Amino acid sequence: MLKNENYTKQLLIGLIITLVLLASFSYMFATEAIRMEESTAEHHKESLGYGRALFVENCTSCHGTRGEGIVGPALNDKILLEEASDGVLFASIQTGRPNTTMPAWGQAYGGALTDEDIHAIVDFIRAFEENAPEVIVGEFTPSASRGASLFSTTCFTCHGENGLGVEDEDGNTILAINDIDSLKKNDNDWYEQIIVNGLPASGMPIWGETLSDNQVQDLLALMDAWRAGENVAPEATVAQMLDSALFSLEQGDGENALFYMNRAKPIAFGPLLTDFESISADIAAGNGDAATMADLRDAWPTGDAEAGEALYKETCAGCHGSEGQGGVGKRMQPNDFITESTNADVFAFTQAGREGTAMQGYKGILTEEQLANIIAFLRTWQE
């Protein structure tokens, strides 16, 4: 027979241990909740710091160090921040704005930033809101030729050049928009509604999230011009038109080459203008020569080195050094890329910038003439 043992003591010890454990668990629970709150706040602070670093690196050249706006609109703007949700800001940054200097930043759109990066930047911009001033923007005037320029990069793949449609397999013209009858039948409210909301079932993309209101207004100005039977030339650079003129000459198409030269001349500048005249005269006389044309294209644009020096100091020296010794940006004195490239190549590069680096494109920031002047100055550093 087992001895009748007395367990009361053990039971009491067990109970005490359980109570102590319970107490310490609930203490841990309580402090954990505080710890979690602290770490969320910490995370938010980190995200803000990270967002600020990304903003400084990628956005200040256009939107200003405090988001006050330079070439790009002010982001430190009460009205904008009240109207735009985080989602809208995210989308604008991710996809950029086609045909403006606002690049697409999302990796899915060829940019350098991850979703997490963009969220951090949105947090940083959102933090402006509390103290943001209201920014009054100047009057906007829609422009058909800006609309045509946008159309020629964004819409023409489906709707054809000048909106005249494309041919299907059977040779029928489809998707024409520049068609007087339908333009007269529908007003701009109708066009605006279709452009903004798309026709997803038919394959017409939704543009309202990608294009700014102003860009849509430019497209509607284009519809007006087409409706009035006007032929609208897109805004284009001299360099683009010289490329097109050269291409036409190489195809033996003097008439088109002359067309492009005549469009380039009024906006061209500097000492090369006399070459524009003589080459145009040769083409008109049926003696167009592609090699001479290629020389002009490669020499374009020439500028004034003295004016360029001042601009370089203002705009480029911060990264490339006041003596071209380099810094954030590459060394400019001397620089192999410049030595080996034509003016047109350096021009195209500085207009476009290099994706994923601090070297932003200067298209829309500096005029063609200003860039030409800087290039003339940079040439004086190459021997």
Ligand code: HEC
């Ligand atoms: C090279 C110049 C340039 C750079 C760099 C640039 N932006 Fe922009 N951004 C613009 C321009 C120009 C617009 C206005 C486009 C338009 O007309 O709709 C714009 C528009 C925007 C808008 C929409 C504002 C609105 O009014 O709806 C946001 C948000 C924005 N940019 C954020 C950024 C962020 C964040 C970065 C950096 C990751 C950045 N941008 C870098 C030029 C730039």
Ligand code: HEC
């Ligand atoms: C990926 C191809 C594609 C692109 C790019 C595209 N569209 Fe469309 N669009 C369509 C299709 C498909 C339709 C539907 C045609 C139909 O249903 O008859 C359409 C219809 C339209 C219509 C209505 C035409 C009509 O008279 O019925 C307008 C206006 C229009 N698009 C404007 C634009 C503009 C402006 C752009 C550039 C910002 C653009 N589209 C870019 C494919 C495209």
Ligand code: HEC
């Ligand atoms: C915010 C800094 C920054 C500014 C401002 C800047 N650059 Fe740059 N630039 C860079 C960086 C970084 C590179 C190198 C990009 C790379 O890694 O390919 C570069 C590259 C270049 C190159 C190509 C050099 C080579 O060897 O590949 C040229 C030309 C150039 N910049 C010209 C200019 C001019 C002209 C200006 C002023 C209008 C300017 N940059 C302003 C940062 C800057």
